[in-house]
Amino acid sequence: xxxxxxxxxxxxxxxxxxxxxxxxxxxxxxxxxxxxxxxxxxxxxxxxxxxxxxxxxxxxxxxxxxxxxxxxxxxx
Amino acid sequence: xxxxxxxxxxxxxxxxxxxxxxxxxxxxxxxxxxxxxxxxxxxxxxxxxxxxxxxxxxxxxxxxxxxxxxxxxxxxxxxxxxxxxxxxxxxxxxxxxxxxxxxxxxxxxxxxxxxxxxxxxxxxxxxxxxxxxxxxxxxxxxxxxxxxxxxxxxxxxxxxxxxxxxxxxxxxxxxxxxxxxxxxxxxxxxxxxxxxxxxxxxxxxxxxxxxxxxxxxxxxxxxxxxxxxxxxxxxxxxxxxxxxxxxxxxxxxxxxxxxxxxxxxxxxxxxxxxxxxxxxxxxxxxxxxxxxxxxxxxxxxxxxxxxxxxxxxxxxxxxxxxxxxxxxxxxxxxxxxxxxxxxxxxxxxxxxxxxxxxxxxxxxxxxxxxxxxxxxxxxxxxxxxxxxxxxxxxxxxxxxxxxxxxxxxxxxxxxxxxxxxxxxxxxxxxxxxxxxxxxxxxxxxxxxxxxxxxxxxxxxxxxxxxxxxxxxxxxxxxxxxxxxxxxxxxxxxxxxxxxxxxxxxxxxxxxxxxxxxxxxxxxxxxxxxxxxxx
Amino acid sequence: xxxxxxxxxxxxxxxxxxxxxxxxxxxxxxxxxxxxxxxxxxxxxxxxxxxxxxxxxxxxxxxxxxxxxxxxxxxxxxxxxxxxxxxxxxxxxxxxxxxxxxxxxxxxxxxxxxxxxxxxxxxxxxxxxxxxxxxxxxxxxxxxxxxxxxxxxxxxxxxxxxxxxxxxxxxxxxxxxxxxxxxxxxxxxxxxxxxxxxxxxxxxxxxxxxxxxxxxxxxxxxxxxxxxxxxxxxxxxxxxxxxxxxxxxxxxxxxxxxxxxxxxxxxxxxxxxxxxxxxxxxxxxxxxxxxxxxxxxxxxxxxxxxxxxxxxxxxxxxxxxxxxxxxxxxxxxxxxxxxxxxxxxxx
Numbered sequence: 001x002x003x004x005x006x007x008x009x010x011x012x013x014x015x016x017x018x019x020x021x022x023x024x025x026x027x028x029x030x031x032x033x034x035x036x037x038x039x040x041x042x043x044x045x046x047x048x049x050x051x052x053x054x055x056x057x058x059x060x061x062x063x064x065x066x067x068x069x070x071x072x073x074x075x076x
Numbered sequence: 077x078x079x080x081x082x083x084x085x086x087x088x089x090x091x092x093x094x095x096x097x098x099x100x101x102x103x104x105x106x107x108x109x110x111x112x113x114x115x116x117x118x119x120x121x122x123x124x125x126x127x128x129x130x131x132x133x134x135x136x137x138x139x140x141x142x143x144x145x146x147x148x149x150x151x152x153x154x155x156x157x158x159x160x161x162x163x164x165x166x167x168x169x170x171x172x173x174x175x176x177x178x179x180x181x182x183x184x185x186x187x188x189x190x191x192x193x194x195x196x197x198x199x200x201x202x203x204x205x206x207x208x209x210x211x212x213x214x215x216x217x218x219x220x221x222x223x224x225x226x227x228x229x230x231x232x233x234x235x236x237x238x239x240x241x242x243x244x245x246x247x248x249x250x251x252x253x254x255x256x257x258x259x260x261x262x263x264x265x266x267x268x269x270x271x272x273x274x275x276x277x278x279x280x281x282x283x284x285x286x287x288x289x290x291x292x293x294x295x296x297x298x299x300x301x302x303x304x305x306x307x308x309x310x311x312x313x314x315x316x317x318x319x320x321x322x323x324x325x326x327x328x329x330x331x332x333x334x335x336x337x338x339x340x341x342x343x344x345x346x347x348x349x350x351x352x353x354x355x356x357x358x359x360x361x362x363x364x365x366x367x368x369x370x371x372x373x374x375x376x377x378x379x380x381x382x383x384x385x386x387x388x389x390x391x392x393x394x395x396x397x398x399x400x401x402x403x404x405x406x407x408x409x410x411x412x413x414x415x416x417x418x419x420x421x422x423x424x425x426x427x428x429x430x431x432x433x434x435x436x437x438x439x440x441x442x443x444x445x446x447x448x449x450x451x452x453x454x455x456x457x458x459x460x461x462x463x464x465x466x467x468x469x470x471x472x473x474x475x476x477x478x479x480x481x482x483x484x485x486x487x488x489x490x491x492x493x494x495x496x497x498x499x500x501x502x503x504x505x506x507x508x509x510x511x512x513x514x515x516x517x518x519x520x521x522x523x524x525x526x527x528x529x530x531x532x533x534x535x536x537x538x539x540x541x542x543x544x545x546x547x548x549x550x551x552x553x554x555x556x557x558x559x560x561x562x563x564x565x566x567x568x569x570x571x572x573x574x575x576x577x578x579x580x581x582x583x584x585x586x587x588x589x590x591x592x593x594x595x596x597x598x599x600x601x602x603x604x605x606x607x608x609x610x
Numbered sequence: 611x612x613x614x615x616x617x618x619x620x621x622x623x624x625x626x627x628x629x630x631x632x633x634x635x636x637x638x639x640x641x642x643x644x645x646x647x648x649x650x651x652x653x654x655x656x657x658x659x660x661x662x663x664x665x666x667x668x669x670x671x672x673x674x675x676x677x678x679x680x681x682x683x684x685x686x687x688x689x690x691x692x693x694x695x696x697x698x699x700x701x702x703x704x705x706x707x708x709x710x711x712x713x714x715x716x717x718x719x720x721x722x723x724x725x726x727x728x729x730x731x732x733x734x735x736x737x738x739x740x741x742x743x744x745x746x747x748x749x750x751x752x753x754x755x756x757x758x759x760x761x762x763x764x765x766x767x768x769x770x771x772x773x774x775x776x777x778x779x780x781x782x783x784x785x786x787x788x789x790x791x792x793x794x795x796x797x798x799x800x801x802x803x804x805x806x807x808x809x810x811x812x813x814x815x816x817x818x819x820x821x822x823x824x825x826x827x828x829x830x831x832x833x834x835x836x837x838x839x840x841x842x843x844x845x846x847x848x849x850x851x852x853x854x855x856x857x858x859x860x861x862x863x864x865x866x867x868x869x870x871x872x873x874x875x876x877x878x879x880x881x882x883x884x885x886x887x888x889x890x891x892x893x894x895x896x897x898x899x900x901x902x903x904x905x906x907x908x909x910x911x912x913x914x915x916x917x918x919x920x921x922x923x924x925x926x927x928x929x930x931x932x933x934x935x936x937x938x939x940x941x942x943x944x945x946x947x948x949x950x951x952x953x954x955x956x957x
Contacts, residue, residue, distance in 0.1 A: 030380070031395050032429050032465065035403040039412050039428045042404070051400035052244035082765050542779050580624055588635070592775045597766065598734055 001066050007040045008062060017062040024056040034059060041065075047072045077117050079267065079354045080307055080596065087114065088300075092293070092361050100285025107258055107282070107362070114263040115226065122225040125197070129190050130253075130260040133235040136186030137242040137249040140179065144245070147175045183243060187236055194232045197222050202446035227266035229443060233393055235260055238274045240397050247275045255283055264355040268348070270369040270389035277366070286363030291572075296361030298568050301586055302557075303353030308594030310550040311347035314339050316538030316595070322506050325516060330523030333516050335534065337499040340506060342551065345374065348387075372558045377490035379460050379497060390443075394436050403432035429465075433458055444505075449513060453504035460497065546593055634789075636771035639778060640742075642788040648795040649696040653706065653743030655796055656693055660935065661714040664923050665690035667799065668707050668834075669722030670698040672850035675900035677720075679798035680943050681910035683936050686918055687925035692799030695740040697733065700725040700830040702740045705753035707834060709744055711841060718844045718921050720913075721834060723865050723876075724857070729824025731757045742770065756830075797943050802903055804947055805954040809890035809898030815856030823864060835872055844921050851879035851888055851909070853898030875920060879909065886912045903947065 008017040015028060023029045029037070037059075038049045049072060058068040077084050091110045098106050116123055154168050201219045208216045238259070242249045250256045259274055262282065286292075321328040321336045328336070352369045359366045373386035383391050402408060408428045416424030434455070441454020475482060507513050525533065535541065557567050564570070571582055643651035652674065665688055667673040674694030682688040693706050703721060731737050737757045744750040754767050766772045777785075795801070838845040847869055849857060862878055869876035879886065886908055890898055893905030901909060917923050926932055951957070 031399060032433075035399070035429050035432060036425055038404055039409065039425060042409055043413065043416075048406075048409070049404055051396070051404050052246075054396075054400045054404070055246075082763055540779075576620065584628055588632075591632075591771065592635075592639075592778050594775070597773055597775065598761070 004066055021061045024060050096288045104283045111261045111263040118226040125225040126261055129235050130257045133239050134253050134256045137239050139182045140242050141249040143179045199446045230269045231260050234271050264358045268351050271393045280365035282364050292363045293361050295568050296357045299357030300354050303350040304590050306346040306350030308596050311343050312595035314343040320537040329519035330525040331529035333520050337503050341499045341502045372562050374495050376494050399436045402435050403428050447508045449504045456501050637789045639774045642784050644784050644788055644793045650739040651795050652695050663691045663716045664688050665718045666716040667692040667720045668703040672722045672724050672852050674801045676850045676906050676909050678906040678910040679800050681907045682914045686914035687927035697736040698740050699728050700827050701756040704830045704833050705749045709749035719838055720846045723847050726823045726827045729826045734759055803895040804903045804950040805895045806892050807897050812853040812898050821860035845874050847876040849878045851883050
């Protein structure tokens with residue numbers, strides 16, 4: 001989780017990712033952010049985030065993103 | 077059948093009548109019948125295309141679902157099986173591999189097949205012209221004469237989106253072929269979109285039993301009327317002048333090009349959004365909700381925002397089904413790793429964005445039309461968007477230093493800036509040859525006919541003083557409605573709350589306005605919707 | 611219940627108001643044809659006539675500018691009407707005849723066969739002028755369907771506001787003044803011009819690749835012939851002495867043959883101008899396209915004698931009522947002559 005927060009803050013230092021929800025629905029992260037984010041996550045967590053995981057539900061908060069990462073890791 | 081034709085109006089009214097008289101569970105079938113008839117009207121043989129696409133994609137989706145079901149069942153079996161652990165592991169791995177390969181084959185075959193149909197029908201002549209350019213005189217290949225089936229660019233994307241949604245397990249596959257066919261061929265959509273997702277239209281009650289509701293019918297009719305207003309009073313009126321200027325590139329240069337940029341942008345807006353109003357209004361009349369395709373795009377303060385407000389369904393399609401898949405694909409991930417190592421983290425991680433965006437905007441350009449000007453247009457958008465991204469920190473810095481430079485005035489400045497940028501890029505819609513466009517752009521600075529233009533030239537393009545005045549008034553009405561919708565919400569709701577007299581006057585007034593000052597009938601050419609040749 | 615009926619009443623009243631408003635708007639926007647292009651008024655004028663004619667002319671400007679019904683009456687006691695209109699196509703002649711025959715049965719129908727050269731409608735504007743004035747009937751429906759060009763729609767004839775809506779930009783005082791009334795512009799269908807402009811060198815027509823008339827044109831000539839035969843009316847085919855558009859010999863031959871084959875009389879006035887006493891210096895107002903008053907009266911004189919001899923038409927000058935009617939018409943006719951003389955500065 002720490003790693004993830006680091007990545008997020010690196011991308012958007014002005015946002016407090018620990019508390020902010022609605023990252024997608026409020027337009028805080030746009031599609032370009034998501035792509036950069038996904039690329040970082042893929043590298044850092046050594047997983048392949050395929051397009052089917054890119055949904056508003058999965059990216060709306062740091063917690064949601066983390067849960068998505070765990071799901072992908074579990075799938076192996 | 078054009079939207080703004082007597083036949084279409086008659087067709088819609090008749091269909092709505094029969095729809096509400098029909099028993100609920102048969103209503104969607106009626107829509108299917110109506111849609112197929114509507115499609116056949118554009119050429120009965122064209123039906124073959126849409127039937128082929130719908131059949132293959134429907135079948136493909138079912139195959140995908142079966143693949144998943146089989147996978148689940150088999151894996152469960154394997155788990156329970158009484159086998160030594162490493163054998164189990166090996167068998168499971170082998171099975172998973174085979175399933176994945178099968179799945180990939182289904183997806184690739186279905187998608188490529190249908191894209192090929194689109195490619196052949198729409199882009200063969202483009203390909204041939206380019207080859208001819210290389211071959212030189214005397215060895216020219218002859219162009220094919222294929223008529224473009226109505227809406228093929230729209231429904232093909234819509235079908236592929238469905239397949240991918242099933243693949244991503246966002247929605248279950250539709251077992252009833254005819255329901256799926258309705259989704260693909262639903263007549264309001266097939267003309268110029270919006271490109272819908274299967275889940276969206278199901279939630280929007282396409283297949284539901286829709287009982288007669290006065291609100292639906294009246295709001296739907298109001299929206300259709302509004303679309304007619306935009307189309308007939310504004311767009312078709314402007315098209316006379318626009319077509320004159322485009323039609324003669326030797327006479328109409330310099331000042332005329334600026335004029336064209338502005339007028340074409342307005343025409344495109346009125347025409348496209350008017351058509352979508354009619355589309356959504358017709359569906360609304362039947363109790364069906366279609367997704368919005370426009371959200372006051374000319375209030376955008378940046379090109380980025382513009383593409384969240386203009387042709388929304390197309391943008392979302394390209395984002396969901398091209399941008400994300402491309403940017404998360406293996407080649408891109410490899411490229412990112414490579415460029416991060418070579419160019420450093422900061423620059424390196426921008427690469428997937430740039431490359432994926434490039435692919436998407438190239439594809440967007442290609443989708444818009446089978447000629448180079450559209451591709452250039454797509455890439456122009458890409459360039460501007462990427463540059464804006466890079467300039468972000470500069471802008472942020474500027475605003476930090478000058479906090480007073482925000483506020484409504486600045487917003488208006490941004491809106492105008494974006495609008496002018498869009499006007500400029502829209503020029504690439506107007507002419508097929510890039511060289512010509514560049515030359516015409518250059519003439520803006522070199523040809524000094526501004527005086528002649530303003531002292532009479534502008535009146536000789538097919539629009540009279542009255543036409544300009546009417547257009548101006550129309551734009552003001554448009555602006556007022558847009559501002560209200562942007563700030564407060566639905567204008568129809570607002571009017572619906574007013575007293576009977578007011579409501580009657582407003583809608584009758586709008587109807588009479590369209591009737592009287594619409595640019596239709598003898599003396600006006602029925603100009604095809606700009607997006608109709610898709 | 612009360613609320614329901616309230617809504618219904620409100621709706622009905624609203625609809626009534628809107629429909630009436632639109633109908634008035636339509637009236638306002640339709641062209642009135644009282645000045646400028648008056649030809650559009652011709653077809654409607656027929657209905658206000660007493661329908662008791664011995665002779666009915668149908669055809670284009672070559673009938674309505676070239677024969678004077680006043681002379682036919684005053685000299686021969688023949689009560690006639692010219693149901694002509696601008697560039698009236700042959701199928702339109704047929705339907706206009708069919709329409710007229712719902713009201714009366716004349717003894718002779720005179721048809722100018724120039725329109726055989728147009729197999730299809732050429733101009734939407736002319737369609738409108740020949741059709742719009744008709745009263746709604748199966749004839750009008752048939753006429754519209756036979757005439758409609760590709761970009762015309764039937765509904766635009768049912769609701770002419772769809773065709774004329776853009777006239778809101780060009781409304782004149784006459785559009786308001788003549789919303790509910792009309793001003794007659796013809797004299798029993800005769801369109802009068804008293805001025806003269808001599809015919810100069812009218813060029814011979816360029817040779818055509820194909821002189822045969824179209825199938826559709828022949829079809830309607832047959833229909834006109836059949837209709838007359840069915841009603842026991844004598845059909846007289848004519849070609850008026852207009853020098854232009856050029857009347858080819860090849861065309862003339864086909865008409866002569868048709869007349870021969872069908873036992874009809876055919877007069878080509880171009881060949882008997884001396885007999886008629888036509889002088890293209892004084893008898894035409896536009897260099898030979900159409901006759902003026904002088905020419906029209908000469909032609910009527912000749913034709914009247916022919917009609918009486920050939921078809922044994924009764925001299926009805928003894929009819930008291932008709933005489934009365936014609937006295938008024940003659941007065942109006944003469945008044946118009948004076949008005950035009952002043953207008954064109956003629957003695």
